[in-house]
Amino acid sequence: MVKPDRKEHVNIIKKYLCYILVMTLGLVVFASCKKTAKNQDILVFTVGEEKIYLDEVMYQVWEAEKEIDFYQSYYEGNYEEDFWNSEGEAGMTMSETVKQEVYDEIIRESVLFQEAVKQEETITEEVEEEITAQAKEEMESMSEEExxxxxxxxxxxxxxxxxxAIIDQYFDSVLDGFSVDEASITEGMNESDYLQYDIETIGFSKYQYHEDGTKEEKSAEILEMSLNELEEKKQAAQYSENFSELLEDQEALLEVEEYSFVKGDEACDANIQEAAVSLKTGQVSDIIETSEGIYLLRVLSNSSTESYEKAKASAVNQQKYKLFDEYYSQLKEKTKVTEETSVWEDITVGDAVVKDSSK
Structure with missing residues (x-):
């Protein structure tokens, strides 16, 4: 075998090193290309003329998970069952149900936004400045991982x-443009059925509530001390202008609250309702025990028409919402939706962005 001379040998080595260098640079460039494929460059959907990229999709997922985050903690703390794997709608899990809702919202927003742009819907500079400030706060509230x-x-x-913001503004303008017969919509509504009671209470809860939505019963000692303090305030409550003046310091065992209810409202305890209905305006009840706590209450008003007016406005709006749904359905039918990649199929809603800190 003839050995190459030194010069030829050097040339062979140079060629080999050059080849290795080219390959290495190629890999670096390839890796760099992969690294720069940011979410805002990954096309997920095409809706009509608008392209929806992965960062917008993941923002929608983040919003959905953030909205449900507290309820998720409450559910799992009370039922000892994974929220996202629990039963949702139509035989789907909650993860699948919320994912479908996110998808529907992405398409809905895109369809309405494109129509709003056609109708030259715009927002003011003042609104845009507010949005910019909100966006900065929202970015700061997100974790680095989010x-x-x-x-x-x-x-x-x-x-x-x-x-x-443009979509919301367009929604309102379309809604305002609908003409409905308000009289016929509200004619079957009786004011007496919506009589509102405004009350204030002073008392204490039997439970200590935690940030994750769970609760535990207070100690017998704390409950006894709280009840004794409430009984001491009972006489003074009859002559007070408001219950807040009965609280002597910020560390008091008792709390004061004002709220309203309509008779039959399931959100208000039945014992509270029964006591309030039996009292005249300004009167103070005896001590009342509910499933959640022990209270005194005073009726501030039992003739407010606020709930009645709200109920009528709600009935009118519900009819307008139906008309809007029909309007949106017509727009959607004319809009082609294309799923450009399998990225959406690979996303599992539920801790996809917002991580459950309890796990």
Whole structure:
């Protein structure tokens, strides 16, 4: 075998090193290309003329998970069952149910936004400034992991929030344009059925509530001390202008609250309702025990028409919402929706962005 001379040998080595260098640079460039494929560059849906990228999709997922985060903790703390795997609608899990809702909302917003742009719907500079400030606060509220997972930048978040503001404004303008017969909608509603009671209470809860939505019963000692303090306030409560003046310091065992209810309201304890209905305006009840706590109450008003007016306005709006749903359905039918990649199929809603801190 003839050995190459030194010069030829050096050339062979140079060629080999050059080849290795080219390959290495190629891998670096390839890796760099992969690294720059940010969420805002990954096309997920095309809705009509609008392209929806992954950062917008993940922002919608983040919003949905954030909205449910507290309830998720409450549910899992009380039922000892994974919220996202629990039963949702139509045989789906809650994860699948919420994912479908997110998908529907993405399409709905895109369809309405494009129509709003056609109708030259715009927002004022003042609103845009408010949105910019909100976006900055929202970015700061997100964890580093949430920002990384969504791929959000402040600039893109401002764009998304402006889009939502334009959609909301367009929704209101379309709703205002609908003409409905308000008299016929509300004619079967009786004012007496919506009689509102405004009350104030002073008392204490039997439970200590935690940030995750769970609760535990207070100690027997604390409950006894609270009841004794409430009984001491009973006489003074009869002559007070408001219950707040009965609280001597910020560390008091008792709390004062004002709220309203309509008779039969399931959100208000039946014992509270029964006592309030039996009293005249200004009168103070005897001590009342409910499933949640022990209280005194005073009726501030038993003739408010606020709930009645709200109920009528709600009935009229419900009819307008039906008309809007029909209007949106017509727009959607004319809009082609294309899922561009399998990215959406690979997303599992539920801790996708917002991580459950209890796990």
């Amino acid at each position: 920002r990384k997972t969504t791929g959000l930048t402040e600039k893109r978040l401002i764009e998304f929030k402006i889009k939502k």
